[in-house]
Amino acid sequence: MTFSSYSQKKVYLKKIDSIKKDMSSLHVKDSIAYANAHYNIGRLYRKSFIGDSSYYHYQEAEKIYRNLDDKFRLAETLYGIAVIQKNEKDLTASELSSIEVITLLESLIETNRVLRLKSSTYNNLGLVFGELGQYEESISYYKLAISLKRKLEGNNRINIDISKNNLALSYKKSGEYKLAQDYYSQILENENLINERPDMYALVLNNYAHTLYLSKNYEELPDLYFKALKITDSVNPGGYNSIIINQHLAEYYNDKNNKDSAKYYAYKAKDIAGQYHNDELLSSLLLISEIEEGDVATKYLKEYIKLNDSLQKNERAIRNKFARIRFETKQIEQENIKIARERMWLLIVSVVLVISSFLLYLVIAQRNKNKELKFIQKQQQANEEIYNLMLSQNEIIEEARTLEKKRISEELHDGVLGRLFGTRLSLDSLNLSNSSDAIKARGQYIDELKTIEQDIRKVSHELNTDFVSGSGFIDIIKTFLETQTLTYGLEYKLGHDDTIHWDEVSNKTKIHIYRIIQESLHNIYKHAQATLVNISFKLKNNVICLIMNDNGSGFDVNKAKSGIGLKNMKSRINEINGSINITSEKDVGTTVTIEAPIT
Structure with a gap:
């Protein structure tokens, strides 16, 4: 978040000049006063977004506080450095500085000011990991910050809502839209927020609306965007937050294929972002290149690439400048250097031991896994052999069954059926007798033999059919x-x-x-x-x-x-x-x- 106006920046710079004049009257031996003066100047430069000057004075304060072993003031100074490093995209350095702050605070009694600084540091770590796209870690740090802010004395709802907004943003970026909506809704439930902090209310409302857009819930859109934009412009016309809202409106209308409205809000976002020449100008240029067509789209895409290269070079230059400032700070006591080295070696040894143990565990686990796989393979081979035998046995049984059926069929057809046929012929020849009883009896016998013959033929046919084949x-x-x-x-x-x-x-x-x-x-x-x-x-x-x-x-x-x-x-x-x-x-x-x- 940037300062609300250039007039506020002028106020900060006047305060810096005043502190510098007071420093000239301080006694050289008054280390605490010098350290406090450097710290206050660094803090005001940070609020004015003059990163390199802020970093230098924070470094001067850090050196003195380390010599004085003032852990809390040292932690405050390192937190300021961590915020500058985060703002200038030196994310790894910001993470390390933040972790050092937490380490220092862990050794102190948990007072209200210690809790406040610790919660702010966790919030900064959440921002750092959010920038890195590691949203799981980002979310965990925001939750830690919120839990600590709830322990603070007094009314800290606004402060808690800031971390909730950051938490919801990480949920939104990670695709957890339902959770993001829940946290935004919690913030917006505060009826006093729109009066106490209308700029924050508009920011949260815009984020809530954008979450609805990402989750394909367009029912309340674009009305929520317009409401947020109206509040933002009433507080700070053409301010930083209006860039984001105009970008979201452009995305929405482009998605609805309303190109005229999409272009209007995209160019409006670009014009406002041009005052800051930062990442939002970069994203505005990219958005226009996606909305426009043909040569116009190509033009803005080239501007985007050019600005992106420029910002990256600028970020590298600032990081290098920070490195030079830190390199030139050589007046820390030898005792602290010795302790730092001992801690470093202890860390290296610990890391080596942990890595060695982990590698040993991997080797053992892999061996056990290989043994298990070999056992499974042997088991599969055995199963296949058993199944082979089963199929072979089935084939043998089936073949024997077929042969047996065929044999019985031939026996019935050639043996029994032949004999019955001969008997029927004999009976036919005897039927020449003129006795009516004899003729009737023999006729009955002949019909019965015919029936038997048909039954035997049917059985023979069924036995000769391989009805279970296949x-x-x-x-x-x-x-x-x-x-x-x-x-x-x-x-x-x-x-x-x-x-x-x-x-x-x-x-x-x-x-x-x-x-x-x-x-x-x-x-x-x-x-x-x-x-x-x-x-x-x-x-x-x-x-x-x-x-x-x-x-x-x-x-x-x-x-x-x-x-x-x-x-x-x-x-x-x-x-x-x-x-x-x-x-x-x-x-x-x-x-x-x-x-x-x-x-």
Whole structure:
């Protein structure tokens, strides 16, 4: 956040001149007074956003406070340095300075001023990690800051709301829009905020509106943006916050394909941002290049690239200047240097020990993992051998069954049926007798023999039909699915094409298909959180097509890493000259398609 006006900057600079005049009358030995003067000058320069001058005076104050071993004032000074480093994008240095502040404060009694400084430092760390895009860490530091601010004496609601706004911003940037909206709503519930701090109220309202926009909730838009802009302009016309609101309005109208309004607010944001020549001018130029078309878009894109390079060079120059200032500060006591070195070596040794322990743990864990994988591989090989034997045994049994049926069929047809046929002929010849009773009796016997003959032919035909041919493998799959889905708590549907002659499919192909189904079910149970899996077998151009799909959570196929299970599936399908294709959609499910030639 920048100063509200240039007049305020002039006030700060006048105060600096006054302090510098007072310093000339101080006695050289009055170290505390000198340190306090440097600190106050550094703080006023920081509020005026003159980073290099502020940094220099803070460094001078730091040197004296270190010599005096005044931990609290040293912590205050380092906090000021950390804020400057953060503002000038020297984020790593700001993090280190902030951590040193926390370390110093931890050794002090927890007074109100210690808590206040510690909460501000945690808030600064939240800002640093937010700039780095590490939102998880940023959120944790903001929460620490809020918890400490709640312990402070007096009414600290505004101060807490500032950290809540920062926290909500990190949630927004990390995509946690619901949480961001909750925190913004908490701030806006303060009915006095719009009167006490209208600038902050407008800032929070704009952030809340932008969160709604990002979450595709346009019901209250763009009215909330206009309300925030009106309040901002009434407090500080053409101020820093109005840049952001105009950018958000441009984004909104561009998304709605209202190009005229989008251009109007985008150029308005650029014109205001031009007064500051900072990151917001950079983002305004990029926004215009996205809204405009043709040569105009190219022009602003080039301006964006040029300004981006300029800002980066400027940031590097400032960081280098900070480094030179720090390098030139050489008057810290030798005792403190010695302690710092001892701490550094202690830290190095600790880090080495931690890293060594971690590497040792990784080696041991990897060995155990390798042993486990070898055991699993052996188990899989054993299972495959068992399954091979099972299939071979089924084939032997099936072959024996077929031979036995054929033998019985031939026996019935050639033996019993032949004899019955001969008997019927004999009875026919006896039917020449003129006795009515004899004719009637023999006729009954002949009809009965015909019936027996037809029954025997029917049985012979049924026995000679291999009615279980090809059903063995599907039965095995069905039995496996019933057992495994019951264990995993899944429902399943199995469909198969009766035209597939599984007897013609090699055992190797059937084993790999069986194992692929097994691995897919395991993955569904472990990762997908599904309730139903559909499995179907189809035959297309002499190629078996296996399709498995679930109603699970799905995943991003492009980003997902290939685990051992998936690698095994691909290896198996390659061994039978087949192909595998996996498609998935989040919250819809995953489909695995396997194609394997019969021969």
